[in-house]
Amino acid sequence: MMMGFLFWVLAILAIFHFLRRLIQSAKRDRALEVNGSSALNILKERYDRGEISGEEFQKIRKDL
Numbered sequence: 001m002m003m004g005f006l007f008w009v010l011a012i013l014a015i016f017h018f019l020r021r022l023i024q025s026a027k028r029d030r031a032l033e034v035n036g037s038s039a040l041n042i043l044k045e046r047y048d049r050g051e052i053s054g055e056e057f058q059k060i061r062k063d064l
Contacts, residue, residue, distance in 0.1 A: 039064050 043064070047057045 040061070043052075043057065043060055046052050047054070052060070
């Protein structure tokens with residue numbers, strides 16, 4: 001009886017933990033996009049400033 005109760009408590013805690021991590025991840029991703037700091041935007045900025053060549057830009061863009 002006690003093992004069944006313990007199982008359900010742990011299962012519920014695991015679900016809450018998973019949902020909390022999922023929500024935090026979504027908020028972090030949204031904050032990055034709002035601030036314009038997505039990986040593709042950073043890559044475009046580096047290309048615009050001349051830090052990387054066109055070939056490097058295309059190669060890195062494919063990796064993203």
